[in-house]
Amino acid sequence: MIKLTINGQKIAAEDGMSILDAALAHGIEIPALCHDPDLKPESSCRLCLVEVDGRPWPRVACGTPVRDGMVVETNTPEIREIRRDILQLLLDNHPNDCLTCQKAGECLLQKYAYEYGVTFRTHEGARRGGERARFTDTSSPYILRDESKCILCGKCISTCAELNERSVLSFAGRGFETKVAADRDETLEASTCVSCGRCVAVCPVGALIDRRVREKKIRPWEADRQTIQCKACEYGCEYEVLEKGSERVIRPLSPSEGRPLCLKGRLFVEAEVSSELRTPYKKEETEKGRKFVRTTWIEALELDGILDRIAHTESESDK
Amino acid sequence: MSMTFEKLKEIREETLNRMNLRGFPSDKPNAPYRWSVAICMETSCMSSKSPQIKQRLLDLIVRDGKENEIEVVGTGCFGLCEAGPIVIVRPGDTFYYRLDVEDIDRIYESHLLGGEPVRDLIYPESITDDGYLSYFEIPFMAHQERVALRSSGHIDPEDIREYIALGGYEALYKALVEMTPDDVIDVITESGLRGRGGGGFITGRKWRATQASPGDEKFIICNADEGEPGAFMDRSILEGDPHSVIEAMTIAGYAIGSDQGYVYVRAEYPIAVERLEKAIGQANDLGLLGANIFGTGFSFNLEIRLGAGAFVCGETTALAASIEGRRGMPRSRPPYSADKGLWGKPTMINNVETFANVPYIILNGAEAFKKVGTENSPGTKVLALSGKIKNVGLVEIPMGTTLRQLVEEIGGGIPNGKAFKAVQTGGPSGGCIGPELLDTPIDFDRLAEIGSMMGPGGMIVLDEDVCAVDVARFYMDFIVDESCGKCTPCREGTKRMLEILIDITEGRGDETSIPRLERLARTTELASLCGLGQTAANPILSTLKSFRDEYEAHIKEKRCPAGVCKALTNNLTKDD
Numbered sequence: 012m013i014k015l016t017i018n019g020q021k022i023a024a025e026d027g028m029s030i031l032d033a034a035l036a037h038g039i040e041i042p043a044l045c046h047d048p049d050l051k052p053e054s055s056c057r058l059c060l061v062e063v064d065g066r067p068w069p070r071v072a073c074g075t076p077v078r079d080g081m082v083v084e085t086n087t088p089e090i091r092e093i094r095r096d097i098l099q100l101l102l103d104n105h106p107n108d109c110l111t112c113q114k115a116g117e118c119l120l121q122k123y124a125y126e127y128g129v130t131f132r133t134h135e136g137a138r139r140g141g142e143r144a145r146f147t148d149t150s151s152p153y154i155l156r157d158e159s160k161c162i163l164c165g166k167c168i169s170t171c172a173e174l175n176e177r178s179v180l181s182f183a184g185r186g187f188e189t190k191v192a193a194d195r196d197e198t199l200e201a202s203t204c205v206s207c208g209r210c211v212a213v214c215p216v217g218a219l220i221d222r223r224v225r226e227k228k229i230r231p232w233e234a235d236r237q238t239i240q241c242k243a244c245e246y247g248c249e250y251e252v253l254e255k256g257s258e259r260v261i262r263p264l265s266p267s268e269g270r271p272l273c274l275k276g277r278l279f280v281e282a283e284v285s286s287e288l289r290t291p292y293k294k295e296e297t298e299k300g301r302k303f304v305r306t307t308w309i310e311a312l313e314l315d316g317i318l319d320r321i322a323h324t325e326s327e328s329d330k
Numbered sequence: 331m332s333m334t335f336e337k338l339k340e341i342r343e344e345t346l347n348r349m350n351l352r353g354f355p356s357d358k359p360n361a362p363y364r365w366s367v368a369i370c371m372e373t374s375c376m377s378s379k380s381p382q383i384k385q386r387l388l389d390l391i392v393r394d395g396k397e398n399e400i401e402v403v404g405t406g407c408f409g410l411c412e413a414g415p416i417v418i419v420r421p422g423d424t425f426y427y428r429l430d431v432e433d434i435d436r437i438y439e440s441h442l443l444g445g446e447p448v449r450d451l452i453y454p455e456s457i458t459d460d461g462y463l464s465y466f467e468i469p470f471m472a473h474q475e476r477v478a479l480r481s482s483g484h485i486d487p488e489d490i491r492e493y494i495a496l497g498g499y500e501a502l503y504k505a506l507v508e509m510t511p512d513d514v515i516d517v518i519t520e521s522g523l524r525g526r527g528g529g530g531f532i533t534g535r536k537w538r539a540t541q542a543s544p545g546d547e548k549f550i551i552c553n554a555d556e557g558e559p560g561a562f563m564d565r566s567i568l569e570g571d572p573h574s575v576i577e578a579m580t581i582a583g584y585a586i587g588s589d590q591g592y593v594y595v596r597a598e599y600p601i602a603v604e605r606l607e608k609a610i611g612q613a614n615d616l617g618l619l620g621a622n623i624f625g626t627g628f629s630f631n632l633e634i635r636l637g638a639g640a641f642v643c644g645e646t647t648a649l650a651a652s653i654e655g656r657r658g659m660p661r662s663r664p665p666y667s668a669d670k671g672l673w674g675k676p677t678m679i680n681n682v683e684t685f686a687n688v689p690y691i692i693l694n695g696a697e698a699f700k701k702v703g704t705e706n707s708p709g710t711k712v713l714a715l716s717g718k719i720k721n722v723g724l725v726e727i728p729m730g731t732t733l734r735q736l737v738e739e740i741g742g743g744i745p746n747g748k749a750f751k752a753v754q755t756g757g758p759s760g761g762c763i764g765p766e767l768l769d770t771p772i773d774f775d776r777l778a779e780i781g782s783m784m785g786p787g788g789m790i791v792l793d794e795d796v797c798a799v800d801v802a803r804f805y806m807d808f809i810v811d812e813s814c815g816k817c818t819p820c821r822e823g824t825k826r827m828l829e830i831l832i833d834i835t836e837g838r839g840d841e842t843s844i845p846r847l848e849r850l851a852r853t854t855e856l857a858s859l860c861g862l863g864q865t866a867a868n869p870i871l872s873t874l875k876s877f878r879d880e881y882e883a884h885i886k887e888k889r890c891p892a893g894v895c896k897a898l899t900n901n902l903t904k905d906d
């Protein structure tokens with residue numbers, strides 16, 4: 012056991028824990044955009060910087076393990092100033108689209124900008140992906156991508172790579188031109204993406220959006236929300252049901268404890284609880300590369316064989 | 331082949347006997363040669379035709395059957411690259427400079443056959459009333475002290491026997507046979523050697539940490555990525571004396587308990603790579619690398635890995651990622667390389683020049699090493715002198731030499747009667763040091779105190795024709811291109827700083843420009859993930875310190891005092 016002080020409060024933590032986790036366990040929240048409890052720390056957003064032992068060089072709370080006797084300050088004026096600057100740098104390179112953004116309400120950038128009083132501002136400088144908000148990749152019926160909203164936290168890349176055979180996403184380009192690319196910078200449709208939705212579930216901003224939720228125009232704060240488990244296989248991945256009026260849609264929740272998430276499971280849950288059965292799509296290899304094609308529910312859920320068998324058995328017993 | 335001390339000595343004696351003209355008298359010189367001609371075979375001289383000169387000379391020698399009288403050696407860099415291609419004739423160390431291929435005919439006829447040096451081809455500054463100075467007596471060499479470059483220019487880097495002749499691989503023998511790994515680390519620690527790759531980290535401490543880190547498999551990496559613009563210290567060492575690095579890495583392997591090393595070389599250094607490959611081959615053939623070295627049971631294997639061509643790949647964690655075949659992006663520390671480096675195993679990374687010092691320290695002891703240099707920065711530093719300076723080239727100076735000595739004496743001052751303006755140390759991570767700070771001694775701590783840094787060793791001299799804001803813009807442009815894009819402050823902040831600098835140089839600066847620069851500089855420095863971002867604002871902060879008035883002239887008067895910024899040339903009023 013390790014004893015340390017955070018914001019004057021003496022706390023106990025386990026060896027190997029990060030400052031961020033130790034703080035969180037004691038109700039002290041440290042702003043963090045790239046941290047995810049299920050992924051190894053990338054420490055790329057730099058928002059979680061804290062003061063350690065009074066030293067002038069701040070350390071990232073998400074990537075610094077606790078040490079006995081450590082004295083941490085998470086909210087000094089200097090630290091707040093750095094965080095404000097980082098948020099401003101992000102907003103200066105971000106479309107002013109919260110009004111119509113699907114992510115509004117649960118967007119972490121929005122949350123911290125509010126908390127720190129940082130606003131969008133007009134300026135002459137360069138922008139990634141242009142000024143106007145738009146989806147830059149609409150090739151997938153399940154996922155909408157908007158590179159201009161991406162804050163390059165890297166979470167989508169890490170979560171996709173948790174499953175070796177997926178590993179679709181990676182960083183491409185460098186410096187200011189860095190972006191997240193699917194395979195060799197292809198559309199999600201042309202790439203090997205299996206539409207599992209892991210990346211969408213971890214994205215802290217509106218850069219990756221669940222298209223089928225968006226199409227119903229339901230934002231989380233106006234919906235009744237409920238977590239359910241997928242019954243398609245023994246992993247039991249978690250999905251969230253969003254209910255607004257007579258509409259009911261679902262979306263995958265961040266996978267933990269080795270759960271994979273998959274498209275079949277998603278469609279299974281959709282079939283089970285959504286208010287309307289909307290056309291499912293599957294990816295096919297064609298001569299012109301990978302394409303999304305409409306499919307039937309029976310095929311999407313791979314039920315054809317089973318249904319045939321049931322029908323056959325029942326007609327036999329009817330005789 | 332397995333190597334023994336006797337065999338090593340045998341090679342040494344044998345080879346030394348034929349090297350007696352090169353300033354290393356042997357006990358029983360058999361003086362086979364009347365003349366020894368050293369021709370520089372490093373990148374700079376090679377691009378100005380030194381290989382053709384060598385070929386021409388060999389042809390003449392063969393034509394006349396003089397093989398037994400005249401020795402021709404392709405060597406590493408002599409330092410004064412600006413005067414290249416350089417040929418030095420021994421005895422006498424006659425320094426011929428900027429030769430054309432035809433000139434070698436005259437040197438051959440007159441000097442080598444007739445004993446009469448060709449005065450008009452000799453470096454003018456070495457000519458005196460009653461003859462001429464040897465290369466080692468010219469003002470350029472006066473303050474220099476050669477430790478890391480001890481063999482460069484004397485030996486043929488492609489011949490391991492010549493390295494051995496000058497005591498090469500004796501330090502390895504001494505370490506493996508007479509010392510324990512702890513002894514080795516103790517000597518390196520006592521010597522006070524600090525990392526020459528820029529950070530100045532105490533080498534012995536790093537070796538100790540990696541040795542102490544638990545693990546069966548450990549790695550040694552030599553960082554030869556050298557991405558700093560204008561720098562070529564590491565290239566020169568690899569081209570001129572590759573075995574010094576190989577020997578040192580093997581010693582390091584023994585000290586920390588690693589049997590595998592990698593040299594991560596910038597892919598743009600084909601000659602260095604080729605020489606290194608050859609050298610590794612020869613060391614393997616002689617049993618100085620590979621299994622059971624000197625019969626001690628210690629084995630060490632060395633491989634080359636080519637750099638991915640990005641400045642940031644010189645950063646230790648990005649370098650490891652690059653060797654592993656991943657994108658060269660730094661990661662947050664901890665874990666440190668000493669605990670989890672390459673492939674998650676304990677890894678010790680040192681710079682080329684750091685390694686080049688190691689055999690010298692092992693062989694001569696910590697005290698000998700500490701005789702030169704300052705208390706906190708013992709030893710020497712290799713620097714690449716470039717820009718607006720007369721003697722462009724490579725120098726090795728004792729730590730503590732002042733910037734003024736470097737610029738005015740070794741460097742020979744500013745050409746064309748121009749005034750000195752600043753010297754940029756540490757490249758894009760360092761600072762621009764103005765005339766008021768010229769008496770600062772060159773050592774790790776003193777340069778850091780004045781807001782610059784030693785850096786890997788590039789020293790770019792700027793004269794009065796250079797605009798300070800434009801210099802800051804140049805480096806920020808480099809950084810923006812080289813930022814890996816991983817962390818917010820560096821990816822976004824450096825771009826914004828560049829935009830402000832461009833605004834200032836193009837006449838769009840206003841009263842908010844400098845405060846905004848200073849604020850961004852601070853955030854980038856404090857919040858960036860790796861050294862690249864943490865030091866990215868140094869060129870801005872240091873030029874602001876020494877040349878704030880120039881920034882203000884651009885902003886308030888829309889005037890570039892140096893007359894460099896084109897958008898402002900209409901308002902040009904050159905300061906006198």
Ligand SMILES: Cc1cc2nc3c(=O)[nH]c(=O)nc-3n(C[C@H](O)[C@H](O)[C@H](O)COP(=O)(O)O)c2cc1C
Pocket residue numbers: 524525526527528529530531533553554555556557558641642643644645646679680681682684685786860861862
């Ligand atoms: C952006 C960046 C680039 C670097 N490039 C180099 C390089 O090209 N060569 C080098 O030796 N060290 C470079 N370094 C320093 C290394 O990270 C590391 O400190 C050094 O190789 C350690 O060796 P040393 O202790 O012998 O100096 C770089 C550091 C940063 C942050």
Ligand code: SF4
Pocket residue numbers: 105106107108109110112113114115116118119120121160216217218
């Ligand atoms: S991603 Fe967040 S900050 Fe960006 S527009 Fe959407 S809600 Fe606003």
Ligand code: SF4
Pocket residue numbers: 154170171177178179180203204205206207208209210211
């Ligand atoms: S949907 Fe799944 S497979 Fe496709 S990019 Fe996202 S995480 Fe990777």
Ligand code: SF4
Pocket residue numbers: 160161162163164165166167168191210213214215216218219
């Ligand atoms: S798409 Fe989302 S999760 Fe991926 S890097 Fe961008 S912001 Fe992060």
Ligand code: SF4
Pocket residue numbers: 642659660812813814815816817818820821858859860861862863864
């Ligand atoms: S400081 Fe710059 S180079 Fe270093 S990790 Fe951050 S973005 Fe990459």
Ligand code: FES
Pocket residue numbers: 042043044045046053054055056057058059060071072073074
């Ligand atoms: S959460 Fe720690 S750096 Fe992003």
Ligand code: FES
Pocket residue numbers: 370371372373374375376406407408409410411414415416723724
């Ligand atoms: S390269 Fe020939 S003297 Fe430097």
